[in-house]
Structure formats: structure tokens, C-alpha cells
Amino acid sequence: MTPDSLGWWGIPLAILGGLLRGSVPFLFVSLGECLTEKSGKINLGLEGSLLLGAVTGYALSYHSGSAWIGVIGAGGAGLALGAIHAWLVQQRRVNDISVGIAMMIFGGGLANYLGKPYIQPTAPQLPALHWGDWSDLPAVQSALRVSPLLLIGIAIAFTMQWFFRATRWGLIIRAVGESPTAAKAMGFSVGRTQTACIMVGAGLAGIAGAYLSLYFPGSWNENISSGQGLLAVALVIFARWNPRQCLYAALLFGGTQGLGPALQSVGVEGYYYVFNAMPYLLTLVIMVVTCSPVRSSVGAPASLGQSRPDA
Amino acid sequence: MNLFPRWRSHLESFCIPVGALLVALLLFGGLCALEGYNPLAVYSAIYQAAFGSWFAWQNTLLRAAPLMLSALCTVLPARLGLIVIGNEGALVLGGLLAAMTGVWWVSAPPLLGLLAMAIAGILAGGLWIMLIGALRHFRGVNETISSLLMNYLAIAFLSHMVEGPWRDPSSLNQPSTFPLPDALQLGNLPPSRIHYGLLYGLVACAIAHLLIQRTTFGFAVRTVGGNRRAARIVGLATGKLTLAICFLAGSCAGLAGMVEVAAVHGRANGALNANYGYSSILVAFVAKQNPLTVILVAILLGGILASGSLLQRALEMPDATVMVLQGLIFLVILYSESLYDRLPWFREPPQLEDEAARGMPPPVLAAATAKPPLPSGDLHR
Amino acid sequence: MPSPPRFPLSRRHMIRGLLAAGAFGATSQFWTACSSDSTADPEATEPTAAAATDEPLVIGILYVGPKDDYGWNQAHAEGAAGIMSLPGIKVVEEANVPETAAAAETMRSMIVQDGATVLFPTSFGYFDPHILALAEEFPEVQFLHCGTLFEEGKHPNNVGSYFGFIDEAYYVAGIAAAHASKTGQTGFVMAKPIPRIVRTLNSWMLGAQSVNPEATTQLIVTGEWSDPVKEAEAVNSMADQGIDVITCNVDNAKVVMETAEKRGIFCSGNGVNQAAVAPKGYLTGAEWDWTGVYTSYATMIQAGKTLMNGGIPHLFLGGLSDNFVKLSPYGAPVSEAAKAEAEQAKAGLIDGSLVVYTGEMKDNTGATVIPAGTEYKPGNPELEKMDWLVEGVIGEITG
Structure with a gap:
């Protein structure tokens, strides 16, 4: 414990730390949503998967003693909710946005219901990689403590980018998302492709939940996500359905998230509601500046969100 | 020769949602039984608490009232093909500005004062959502994400203003604006404890229905909602329509905020942000973006929320139970949409199966003959 | 037993409610009250007479969040659990009741359907307008609100407030904190800067300064009763600034405690x-x-x-002395010297010899907030309006 005070150097450090700590849930959920939407379906209910994943991960880690079992279980919980969503949206005329909103409530309700006994106990947490140990400053050490899940998430982002561009399966998913009829004519199963994408996407959201409950902030309670799942879904639009840009969007959001408290700690007081709203304002401003009426749809799958037609 | 043509199809559009409700309750009863509760006691509690008596009905309708107005904020843009989820933000802003209007104009005669407050709420909510429409039209900013982000901004603004510049210094542990004078508070519909907000909601839904179905403006909106590119080719001013419909949508949510302030809270404070906005998005989608169906779905949700109260008190079930029930009911209702035309019993004799069967699914409970476009395909535009 | 006059309105509601209540009404004495042929004198079945008969006393408790939040609501739920086992008492509870029309509906249902004659609405926001409106309508029901908002002459006679001076416990905890801190810098994570919360911060600061006059407290406001990510970020950024003891006043302190533990600093x-x-x-x-x-x-x-009959005070307040609040058992890092000093302060607070808010006291902008020679004892209304931060607190609480 050193008495060193970082002063204003705390701000970039807080952004860096916040970026490394806070961006992972956004990253996993937005990658999951990106995969889902590339296949032509929307899943607004990933917040529900995230919450159920958070409580499942925490409970399993508590009972098994291994946080990694919790992460796997959380992915499983996400897959299960994803399966329900996928089955529902394959029905004729069933609108995927409506199902997503209902799944968000159902998943959240289930998580709160099952999670009651796990608010109080402490579960084993995920380990961290200590990349900052070269420094004597505990602040630097702490900021550079990196979760392996962040690295896995970054790897998934780049793999997904390559997967869509260069693999046969990636091409099939894109074809299904662009034109289900054409894909069907080419002999691919639209339903099975979309089901797989929705389930894997929801599984990723479940893992995001496990990160919240098992690493940062590292606890289960009913407010653990404060809407991160919903926001991450929206970030996919911001990232123009591009996995690599999902990574940048998640880093931007995670990094600005810790800014409000950090500014207060160095003496920028008052206006905390305004500073806490900064990430939202910043995202909006970036969208207004970078969008244009002409090319706003670049990257979007052409059949996105269309429900299965009659008959 | 047939006095009541297509009765089977009408019966179908009544039986399917009701059947879905029953199936959802059956599933929920099964879950309760697994958890060791008596399903029959659960059903009885749900019925008693939501619809079992005039007392229960008032409870249900009170909870439904803010949902109707607020749901229109999603419904109207949906008819134009836009998915707006900024209900919470518009409601909060409308409530805050309405309260401040009442506070600034304390001496107003009751009717004028309430009118001014309503106008303030309508303008605040309307302009807020219109900004979303403008960003969409002029900058191509996706309206779903911008409305979500702007919810957070509106709530931050509310918190900042009621805890800072607009705070009544005597509102110690619950920072609020100055209270409204008694004359500027909305009363109850006699002879009940339901405030006038319910009436506003019913009227707004009816007006929205007429506007969409019976006017040239509504026809233009539906045309654009059906096919934006074609509408532009025909020469419809999509920009003006977008701004107008977004303003109307936001004004409904803003009015909901004004009602909350004038009929329930008597001032604006953090309690305004009570998730009505988010619940009403679900109402709008389950109602298939049909203003008349919104009324029924809002009452259903009001009833579910009311029964959640008794489930806790009488059966000591956890508070999250009602969320599970709500999710389950709406999932099954959404699934039931796919059953139209599939159940042989409801098939019309062949000669009568004309345009009705080929159209969109009949709306829940046959409330309207509207043909709402599903706005889901819009995220990419 | 007094029989307060009934309002015709409430009577009508009760009859309607009875029709509503059906099976649930059977538990309440309204059943007999309203089946007119069986009861000669309706006044005899006045709800407040419940204690005299075999009918249990029905107590309704409302929580603003889940009952098991490991914080504010859980503390109340544990208190409620303590009276459930008492003979002749039935408790009905409802959690997650928002401070909207839903709160009024829940209270009304508890009265009409469950026969509750005593209500404990435990969130500040229930008071005005919801409790005040219902108290007018049901003058025979007692509304006991957790807070200090009751004012004699202004509010109905069947409304009362109860609250604990938890800032006394913060004062003692501040002493332990100042002993443990090597840097003299402590941190405070606050949900909302309202007087009752600000008062805990000031007492903490004064407790710490009684040990180390140079001690400071950094304030970070999250703005939400529960926002785990911001709470964790607040602790992290304070730890980065060299702060080595952290406390908080948020709904659920678990995340703050866990994060402090991960950073290797002390917490309270x-x-x-x-x-x-x-x-x-x-x-x-x-x-x-x-x-x-x-x-x-x-x-x-x-x-x-x-x-209503004056048997119960309308304001029921207390601190360490009346067991409204208590301190957690001291943890391992608390030295014997610190314990001794903390216990001494605790004894002083209990017997009234130690008054925390004594003039002259300055706020952190240098203005005098308590003039010399003045002292504010715990129940003083001046303390209920606290909107200043005592000297040594680093922070600002306007908007």
C-alpha cells in the first residue's frame, strides 16, 4: 500500500482500466447480436440471457468451486434461452422484436426468481492476468489486471470477422441473412442456420453475464447489469454489423463508463448525472456525425427482422 | 344470405388469444406446482386480484392507464415503419416540464393551468421524439438506438434538475420540484378511485385509431410504412410525415408524464422513472401496433401487475414471480399468432375464404380491422 | 378503544373490497362487519379492536426493492421476520413496490383485502402523496412510515414516523477507519446526496477527525441506489488516488466491500x-x-x-442507545487502541455525553454551519436539513 496519489494521471488510467474491465460484457453481447443479425434475425432479449447467465454462472461457481464451470454453465443458460427464442421466431408471422422484448422480461424474471439465494454468498471469482506487475504503483497494477475473457472476446471478434469473410459457413449465414429465398434455393436450411446463430449469440450473452457476476463487478444482484445487454444490442447498429467494429464500440463504451466516478475522484465534482450520461451522449454524437442518410444501411443484412411469411 | 359472414374467422381471433392466455396460465401453474405452491390457489389469487370485483378492476385499470398513452409512443411510428423505444424518456420529460409549468404558473385558474401543463407535457415529449425522427430523416441515425440512448439522457436530465436547479429546498430526503397547488391536480373519475388518465388513454387510443385508419394523413403513413421507396416515388413527403408522426407519438408519452405528475405524484421527482415506458413497448408490440388492441393489452398487463401484488401477500411468492408470469403470457400470446389459419376447426367454407384469409393475422380479440405493418424489418434502413 | 368516525367513502370501499376479497376477506374482521344481519353494532368490529378479540393483528409491510437485497430492504425484512413469530400477529409483505400509484394500491389492498390495521411502508417516497392520501381515507388504520417526515399539526393523526440515527454508528466506524488508515485519506461511495445520507458522511468524517484531525474523505456520488458497475469503478478510482479505507451508503454494499478487498484496502x-x-x-x-x-x-x-389515542408517539427515533442501529463486530485489522477509542465514543453517544454536531463547525467551503456554543443533539430538526459537507470532505453535492 503506497501513499502515492496519482492526481490527474488517474483519469487516463481510469479510462484504460475501465476499458479493460468494463468493455467485456458489451463485447460479448454485441458479438452475439452481430452473429444473430447476420443470419437475418434480431434478438432484443439478450439482456435476459445475460441476466440468466449471470445468476447461473454465479450459482454454479458457488456450488462447484470453479468459476470456469460457472462460465460454461452461463453459456449453457444463454443457449437454452436462445433455443426458445429461435423456436418461436421460426413460427410463421411471429415477430422477432416482440419475442425479444418478452424474452428479456422472462429471462430477467427467471434470473431474479432463481437468484434470491445467491445475493448474499460469495462465489469463487475468475482469475486475472497480472500484466501490470512491472510497475510499483498499485493503481497501474490494478488497471492492467486483465481478464482472460477479454482476450477470448477479442479473439472471437477477429475470428468472426474472418469467419464471415472467408469461410463457407460464414458465407451461408450471410446468404441466409441477405436473402432467405435464395439461400433456400441453393439448398441451405434457413431455419437451422438461424437457429444455430441465435443460440450461439445468446450463449455469448450468457457468458457476458458470467463475466459480470464472476469478474467485474463480481457479484450477483438484481441490478447487476443496469441495462448493459440492451445497450450492447444497440451497439451492433452503431458498429454496422461488423465484428471488429463491435470491439471498438465495446471498448469506447466500457472506457467511458468509469469516467463519471474517476472525474469525481480527482475533484471534478457536481454534475455527476451529466458525467454519468456521457457514454450515451458520446455515442449519440458519434452517430450523428458519422451517419448519413445515404449510406446508413451499409452492412445490414437485407432480410433483417422479417418474420417467416405465411404458408 | 349469411347475416354474419366470416363468423368463424372472428371466433378464431377471439379464441386464439384467449386460448393462449389459458395455456400460459397452465404453464405457469405447472411451474408453481414444481415450486410447491398450489396452482388452484394461484389461479384464484390472480383472478381475485385482477378482475374478480370492482375493487380489483379499479386496481387493474389504474395500473393500465399510463401504459395506454405511453404505448402509443411506439405504436404510431411503427405504422410508419420506425421502431421507437424512447417512451420512458418522453414520459419523464413530459412529466418534468408539466410539473414545472404548474409550479411557474401557480395562480392559474384550474382549467387553464391544467391545459397549460398538458400542453407543456405534450410539447416536451413531442419535440423529444421529433428530434429522433429528425435525426433519422436528415442524418440517417437509426431511430431505435438513438431513442434508447436518449432515454438515458432524459432520465439524467430529470435527476439533475430535481436534485439541482429545480429542487424544492424543503423536499429533503426525496428531492422533488415544488409541489403543484391543489387546484392543478387531476381528480378521479367518479365514482371510482381511477384518475382521469385512464380517460385520456382511452381517448388517445381511439383518436390514434381514427387518425391512422380514417384520414388521408393516416393513409399516407400506412403507405410509407408499407413501402418507403414506393411512397417516395409516388411523391409522399416522407420527411414531413416522419416528423409529424414522431411528434404525435412523443406527445402521447409526454401527456402520460403530465398525468402521472398531475394525478399521482403532485410534483416531479425520481419516482416518475418507474419503467412505464419500457413496459409499454411490450404492450405496443403484443398489440401488433394497433391502437385499439393497445387498450386491451394494457388492461391485461395492468391485471397481471395487480395480481403480482396478491401473489406476494396471500401466497408469499417471491416478487420476481410476476415477471416470470408476464414474460410467459406474452411469449405464448406471441406464439399464438402463428396458429391463425392453421386450426382446421376455424376454416371458412372455401367460397367465403377470400381477402380475409390472405390478409394479415386478425388482431387480438377482433378489436379492429386494421392491417398493421410489422415494423421489424426496419433496423437496417 | 376510540372509535374514530368513518368516512362514507372508505366504508363504501370496504364493502366493495369485501366483494373483491372473497376467500381472502375471510381472514379479516370486515367479513363480519359487512354481513349486516350477523352483527348488531358495526362499531364493535372496528379494526382497532382486533387486539381485544381472537383475530390476529394484521401488519402490512411494503418494500421498495427485493426483500433479500443484502441492504436496506433486507434489514427491514429481517426486522419483520422478528415479529412474525409473535403470537397474535400476522404479517403480510409485498416487495418491489414502486413509489407510484402501485404503492397506494398495495396499501389499500392490504387494508381492504387482508384486513391490515397497521402498515409499515419502508421507503421514503411512499410518504407524500401516497400515505398521506390513504391516511385521510382510512383514519382507523395506522401508517408508520420509515423516515422522519411526520410533522405535528400538518399530517394526519394516524400517521407516524420511525427512524434510526445510523450516523452515530458511522461516527464510531470513522474512528476505527482513521486508526487503520496510513494515508489519512478515506473514501465514501454515496448513492444520492440527500440529507439523511449526507449526515452519515459528515459523522464518518467527524469520527475520523476525532482521531486524526488531518484526515480527509473523498466523496463519490453514483446517483443510483444500486449500480454495481459504478460502485466498483468508484472504489477503483479512489484506490488509485491512494485512499486506503472506504465506506459507502448505497443500497447493497457488497460490491463496494468486495472491490475494496480485491484492491487490498480496508472497508467499513x-x-x-x-x-x-x-x-x-x-x-x-x-x-x-x-x-x-x-x-x-x-x-x-x-x-x-x-x-390516535396518544399511546404511541408520532415520532419514534433512536440511535445506538435505543438499539435502532448497531455496529458490526470489529474485524481483525482493528487494533486494540482503536477498539478502546471506538468503544469509548460509543459509550459517550449512548449516555448522551458525546454530541457529534457541536459548534463551531465549518463546512468544506469555509462557511460556518454551526455557530460556536451551539450543539445539535441527534433529534434536532436542523440535522434533518443537512445540505453541507463538513470540513475535510472532498466533494460537492449540488446536482
């Missing part, structure tokens, strides 16, 4: 005992103890005392 809890979460760094904590409060109320009411 809030609400309920959270030593298990931070076994190495937990010093002590300011805890609620509602069981005693609810038990005293139940005993008084069963003995026939009411707010």
Missing part, C-alpha cells in the same frame, strides 16, 4: 453485516437493527395503544 460496511465478503479488510460497519423497533411497535399496539 453499511446496512447489514458484510464481514464475510471482505474477511481481510472489513473493519466494522453501521447496521440497522429493526427487529427491536418492530417488536416494540407490535407490543404497544397489542396493548391497545395507538397513534
Whole structure:
């Protein structure tokens, strides 16, 4: 414990730390949503998967003693909710946005219901990689403590980018998302492709939940996500359905998230509601500046969100 | 020769949602039984608490009232093909500005004062959502994400203003604006404890229905909602329509905020942000973006929320139970949409199966003959 | 037993409610009251007469969040659990009741459907307008609100307030904190800068300064009763600034305690005992103890005392001395010297010899907030309006 005070150097450090700590849930959920939407379906209910994943991960880690079992279980919980969503949206005329909103409530309700006994106990947490140990400053050490899940998430982002561009399966998913009829004519199963994408996407959201409950902030309670799942879904639009840009969007959001408290700690007081709203304002401003009426749809799958037609 | 043509199809559009409700309750009863509760006691509690008596009905309708107005904020843009989820933000802003209007104009005669407050709420909510429409039209900013982000901004603004510049210094542990004078508070519909907000909601839904179905403006909106590119080719001013419909949508949510302030809270404070906005998005989608169906779905949700109260008190079930029930009911209702035309019993004799069967699914409970476009395909535009 | 006049409106509601209540009404005495042929005198079945008959005393409790939030609501739920086992008492509870029309509906249903004659709405926001409106309508029901908002002459006679001076426990915890801190810098994570919360911060600061006059407290406001990510980020950024003891006043202190433990700094809890979460760094904590409060109320009411007949005081306040609040057992890092000093302060607070708010006191902008020679004892209304931060606190609380 050193008495060193970082002063204003705390701000970039807080952004860096916040970026490394806070961006992972956004990253996993937005990658999951990106995969889902590339296949032509929307899943607004990933917040529900995230919450159920958070409580499942925490409970399993508590009972098994291994946080990694919790992460796997959380992915499983996400897959299960994803399966329900996928089955529902394959029905004729069933609108995927409506199902997503209902799944968000159902998943959240289930998580709160099952999670009651796990608010109080402490579960084993995920380990961290200590990349900052070269420094004597505990602040630097702490900021550079990196979760392996962040690295896995970054790897998934780049793999997904390559997967869509260069693999046969990636091409099939894109074809299904662009034109289900054409894909069907080419002999691919639209339903099975979309089901797989929705389930894997929801599984990723479940893992995001496990990160919240098992690493940062590292606890289960009913407010653990404060809407991160919903926001991450929206970030996919911001990232123009591009996995690599999902990574940048998640880093931007995670990094600005810790800014409000950090500014207060160095003496920028008052206006905390305004500073806490900064990430939202910043995202909006970036969208207004970078969008244009002409090319706003670049990257979007052409059949996105269309429900299965009659008959 | 047939006095009541297509009765089977009408019966179908009544039986399917009701059947879905029953199936959802059956599933929920099964879950309760697994958890060791008596399903029959659960059903009885749900019925008693939501619809079992005039007392229960008032409870249900009170909870439904803010949902109707607020749901229109999603419904109207949906008819134009836009998915707006900024209900919470518009409601909060409308409530805050309405309260401040009442506070600034304390001496107003009751009717004028309430009118001014309503106008303030309508303008605040309307302009807020219109900004979303403008960003969409002029900058191509996706309206779903911008409305979500702007919810957070509106709530931050509310918190900042009621805890800072607009705070009544005597509102110690619950920072609020100055209270409204008694004359500027909305009363109850006699002879009940339901405030006038319910009436506003019913009227707004009816007006929205007429506007969409019976006017040239509504026809233009539906045309654009059906096919934006074609509408532009025909020469419809999509920009003006977008701004107008977004303003109307936001004004409904803003009015909901004004009602909350004038009929329930008597001032604006953090309690305004009570998730009505988010619940009403679900109402709008389950109602298939049909203003008349919104009324029924809002009452259903009001009833579910009311029964959640008794489930806790009488059966000591956890508070999250009602969320599970709500999710389950709406999932099954959404699934039931796919059953139209599939159940042989409801098939019309062949000669009568004309345009009705080929159209969109009949709306829940046959409330309207509207043909709402599903706005889901819009995220990419 | 007094028989307060009934409003025709409430009577009508009761009859309607009875029709509503059906099976649930059977538990309440309204059943007999309204089946007109069986009862000669309706006044005899006045709800407040419940204690005299075999009917249980029905107490309704409302929580603003989940009952098991490991914080504010859980502390109340534990208090409620303490009176459930008492003979002749039935408790009905509802959690997650928002401060909207839903709160009024829940209270009304508890009265009409469950036959509750005593209500404990435990969130500040229930008071005005919801409790005040219902208290007018049901003058025979007692509304006991957790807070200090009741004002004689302004509010209905069947409304009362109860609250604990938890800032006394914060003062003692501040002493333990100043002893443990090597840097003299402590941190405070605050949900909302409202007077009752600001007062805990100031008492913490004054407790710390009684040990180390140079001590400071950094304030970070999250703006939400529960926002785990911001709470964790707040602790991290304070730890980065060299702060080595942290406390908080948020709904659920678990995340703050856990994050402090991960950063290897000390922490002091809030609400309920959270030593298990931070076994190495937990010093002590300011805890609620509602069981005693609810038990005293139940005993008084069963003995026939009411707010209306003057048997129960309208303001029921207390601190460490009346067991409204308590301290968590001291953790391992608390030295013997610190314990001795903390215990001494505790004894002083209990016997009234130690008054925390004594002039001259300056706020952190240098202005005098308590003139020399003045002292504010715990129940003083001036303390209820606290909107200043005592000298040594680094922060600002306007918007």
C-alpha cells in the first residue's frame, strides 16, 4: 500500500482500466447480436440471457468451486434461452422484436426468481492476468489486471470477422441473412442456420453475464447489469454489423463508463448525472456525425427482422 | 344470405388469444406446482386480484392507464415503419416540464393551468421524439438506438434538475420540484378511485385509431410504412410525415408524464422513472401496433401487475414471480399468432375464404380491422 | 378503544373490497362487519379492536426493492421476520413496490383485502402523496412510515414516523477507519446526496477527525441506489488516488466491500453485516437493527395503544442507545487502541455525553454551519436539513 496519489494521471488510467474491465460484457453481447443479425434475425432479449447467465454462472461457481464451470454453465443458460427464442421466431408471422422484448422480461424474471439465494454468498471469482506487475504503483497494477475473457472476446471478434469473410459457413449465414429465398434455393436450411446463430449469440450473452457476476463487478444482484445487454444490442447498429467494429464500440463504451466516478475522484465534482450520461451522449454524437442518410444501411443484412411469411 | 359472414374467422381471433392466455396460465401453474405452491390457489389469487370485483378492476385499470398513452409512443411510428423505444424518456420529460409549468404558473385558474401543463407535457415529449425522427430523416441515425440512448439522457436530465436547479429546498430526503397547488391536480373519475388518465388513454387510443385508419394523413403513413421507396416515388413527403408522426407519438408519452405528475405524484421527482415506458413497448408490440388492441393489452398487463401484488401477500411468492408470469403470457400470446389459419376447426367454407384469409393475422380479440405493418424489418434502413 | 368516525367513502370501499376479497376477506374482521344481519353494532368490529378479540393483528409491510437485497430492504425484512413469530400477529409483505400509484394500491389492498390495521411502508417516497392520501381515507388504520417526515399539526393523526440515527454508528466506524488508515485519506461511495445520507458522511468524517484531525474523505456520488458497475469503478478510482479505507451508503454494499478487498484496502460496511465478503479488510460497519423497533411497535399496539389515542408517539427515533442501529463486530485489522477509542465514543453517544454536531463547525467551503456554543443533539430538526459537507470532505453535492 503506497501513499502515492496519482492526481490527474488517474483519469487516463481510469479510462484504460475501465476499458479493460468494463468493455467485456458489451463485447460479448454485441458479438452475439452481430452473429444473430447476420443470419437475418434480431434478438432484443439478450439482456435476459445475460441476466440468466449471470445468476447461473454465479450459482454454479458457488456450488462447484470453479468459476470456469460457472462460465460454461452461463453459456449453457444463454443457449437454452436462445433455443426458445429461435423456436418461436421460426413460427410463421411471429415477430422477432416482440419475442425479444418478452424474452428479456422472462429471462430477467427467471434470473431474479432463481437468484434470491445467491445475493448474499460469495462465489469463487475468475482469475486475472497480472500484466501490470512491472510497475510499483498499485493503481497501474490494478488497471492492467486483465481478464482472460477479454482476450477470448477479442479473439472471437477477429475470428468472426474472418469467419464471415472467408469461410463457407460464414458465407451461408450471410446468404441466409441477405436473402432467405435464395439461400433456400441453393439448398441451405434457413431455419437451422438461424437457429444455430441465435443460440450461439445468446450463449455469448450468457457468458457476458458470467463475466459480470464472476469478474467485474463480481457479484450477483438484481441490478447487476443496469441495462448493459440492451445497450450492447444497440451497439451492433452503431458498429454496422461488423465484428471488429463491435470491439471498438465495446471498448469506447466500457472506457467511458468509469469516467463519471474517476472525474469525481480527482475533484471534478457536481454534475455527476451529466458525467454519468456521457457514454450515451458520446455515442449519440458519434452517430450523428458519422451517419448519413445515404449510406446508413451499409452492412445490414437485407432480410433483417422479417418474420417467416405465411404458408 | 349469411347475416354474419366470416363468423368463424372472428371466433378464431377471439379464441386464439384467449386460448393462449389459458395455456400460459397452465404453464405457469405447472411451474408453481414444481415450486410447491398450489396452482388452484394461484389461479384464484390472480383472478381475485385482477378482475374478480370492482375493487380489483379499479386496481387493474389504474395500473393500465399510463401504459395506454405511453404505448402509443411506439405504436404510431411503427405504422410508419420506425421502431421507437424512447417512451420512458418522453414520459419523464413530459412529466418534468408539466410539473414545472404548474409550479411557474401557480395562480392559474384550474382549467387553464391544467391545459397549460398538458400542453407543456405534450410539447416536451413531442419535440423529444421529433428530434429522433429528425435525426433519422436528415442524418440517417437509426431511430431505435438513438431513442434508447436518449432515454438515458432524459432520465439524467430529470435527476439533475430535481436534485439541482429545480429542487424544492424543503423536499429533503426525496428531492422533488415544488409541489403543484391543489387546484392543478387531476381528480378521479367518479365514482371510482381511477384518475382521469385512464380517460385520456382511452381517448388517445381511439383518436390514434381514427387518425391512422380514417384520414388521408393516416393513409399516407400506412403507405410509407408499407413501402418507403414506393411512397417516395409516388411523391409522399416522407420527411414531413416522419416528423409529424414522431411528434404525435412523443406527445402521447409526454401527456402520460403530465398525468402521472398531475394525478399521482403532485410534483416531479425520481419516482416518475418507474419503467412505464419500457413496459409499454411490450404492450405496443403484443398489440401488433394497433391502437385499439393497445387498450386491451394494457388492461391485461395492468391485471397481471395487480395480481403480482396478491401473489406476494396471500401466497408469499417471491416478487420476481410476476415477471416470470408476464414474460410467459406474452411469449405464448406471441406464439399464438402463428396458429391463425392453421386450426382446421376455424376454416371458412372455401367460397367465403377470400381477402380475409390472405390478409394479415386478425388482431387480438377482433378489436379492429386494421392491417398493421410489422415494423421489424426496419433496423437496417 | 376510540372509535374514530368513518368516512362514507372508505366504508363504501370496504364493502366493495369485501366483494373483491372473497376467500381472502375471510381472514379479516370486515367479513363480519359487512354481513349486516350477523352483527348488531358495526362499531364493535372496528379494526382497532382486533387486539381485544381472537383475530390476529394484521401488519402490512411494503418494500421498495427485493426483500433479500443484502441492504436496506433486507434489514427491514429481517426486522419483520422478528415479529412474525409473535403470537397474535400476522404479517403480510409485498416487495418491489414502486413509489407510484402501485404503492397506494398495495396499501389499500392490504387494508381492504387482508384486513391490515397497521402498515409499515419502508421507503421514503411512499410518504407524500401516497400515505398521506390513504391516511385521510382510512383514519382507523395506522401508517408508520420509515423516515422522519411526520410533522405535528400538518399530517394526519394516524400517521407516524420511525427512524434510526445510523450516523452515530458511522461516527464510531470513522474512528476505527482513521486508526487503520496510513494515508489519512478515506473514501465514501454515496448513492444520492440527500440529507439523511449526507449526515452519515459528515459523522464518518467527524469520527475520523476525532482521531486524526488531518484526515480527509473523498466523496463519490453514483446517483443510483444500486449500480454495481459504478460502485466498483468508484472504489477503483479512489484506490488509485491512494485512499486506503472506504465506506459507502448505497443500497447493497457488497460490491463496494468486495472491490475494496480485491484492491487490498480496508472497508467499513453499511446496512447489514458484510464481514464475510471482505474477511481481510472489513473493519466494522453501521447496521440497522429493526427487529427491536418492530417488536416494540407490535407490543404497544397489542396493548391497545395507538397513534390516535396518544399511546404511541408520532415520532419514534433512536440511535445506538435505543438499539435502532448497531455496529458490526470489529474485524481483525482493528487494533486494540482503536477498539478502546471506538468503544469509548460509543459509550459517550449512548449516555448522551458525546454530541457529534457541536459548534463551531465549518463546512468544506469555509462557511460556518454551526455557530460556536451551539450543539445539535441527534433529534434536532436542523440535522434533518443537512445540505453541507463538513470540513475535510472532498466533494460537492449540488446536482
